[in-house]
Amino acid sequence: MFPSRFQNNGACMSDVNSTIRRKAKNPAFDMRMAAVFLVRYGMFIALALWMVAMALSSEHFLTSTNILNVARQAAPIIIIGVGMTFVMATAGIDLSVGSLVALISVLTAAWLVAGLPAYLVIGLVIVVGAMLGALNGFIITLGVPAFVVTLAALTSFRGVGFVYSDGRAVPISDPVFVFIGRGDIFGVNTPLIIATVVAVVGWFVLNRTRFGLYVLATGGREEAARVMGLAITRIKITVYAITGGLAALGGIVISARLSNGSPNAGMMLELDVIAATVLGGTSLFGGRATIAGTVVGALLINFVRNGLNLHGVNPYWVQVVTGIILVMAVLMNTVLNRKAEAWARANPDDEQEVSK
DSSP, X not given: OOOHHHHHHHHHHHHHHHHHHHHHHOHHHHHHHHHHHHHHHHHHHHHHHHHHHHHHHOTTTTXXXXXXXXXXXXXXXXHHHHHHHHHHHTTOOOTTHHHHHHHHHHHHHHHHHTTOOHHHHHHHHHHHHHHHHHHHHHHHHTTOOHHHHHHHHHHHHHHHHHHHHTTOOEEOOOHHHHHHHHOEETTEEHHHHHHHHHHHHHHHHHHHSHHHHHHHHHXXXXXXXXXXXXXXXXXXXXXXXXXXXXXXXXXXXXXXXXXXXXXXXXXXXXXXXXXHHHHTTXXXXXXXXXXXXXXXXXXXXXXXXXXHHHTTOOHHHHHHHHHHHHHHHHHIIIIIHHHHHHHHHSOXXXXXXXXX
């Protein structure tokens, strides 16, 4: 009735469907998929469970005021974390973002004191941040490891900030910066709005544009991407420039919130940003990244701190917990994630044959 090739295709489809049904009924396969699900989405589940636990143990935790306050504190981490997500997607890392925040904070205050208009200052410092990020990226493309380059930048940027400011914090009272740091639109604080816009744009670029595809391809298999004709050097410089620009924007938000420009701003912020990015599911080895996960990772870190503070936990212990979260994030990102994915890809039938 039908040509033989259609009959053969039908037989193949029947075999595929029977294989899928057999795997779907296999408990081992189900366990594997559950393991992958927990590894990939465990932080979302952890955030939900933590919020439920804190809501049951503290009447002040689940109030709109507290939630908006936590979101405002998380905003700079989200903003810079979006840039870090792009960098890590290429199998890179940027340890200099916290120090760049300090330098931008100092420059912002100094230029405002010098009489420059607020909007011009904002534009200038973002350009400076992007250029310094691009410089990091350029040096990295010469073959110097990203860890070494950005570690050197971590020291240099903050050092320049201390020299430029003579180690002193400079007050910021410009109305534009007051609005950026403490204002709100329809009851939603400005830092959260800025972070939301950055996250949405970052998600669109990473998931819906050709550039985002090239970024993931670069981190997945750089040599293969190079053979395909992708401009690897340009891509790497661009993602570090994006991170530098977003670090500058994060520095603006932090300076505006604290109402001063200080060389001490952003101290250890790079660890929070890296932890949030890794917690969210972005691979340390490149090729896989998620903006939504980075946002959730940033919120989780700040909700954990907030919950501990509400329960009167010593602030030093809060730092210990943050360090533990970072170690757990790296563990899940490297060891558990790879094992879970390998486990899920394995053929359950083959495993049963081996066990026999």
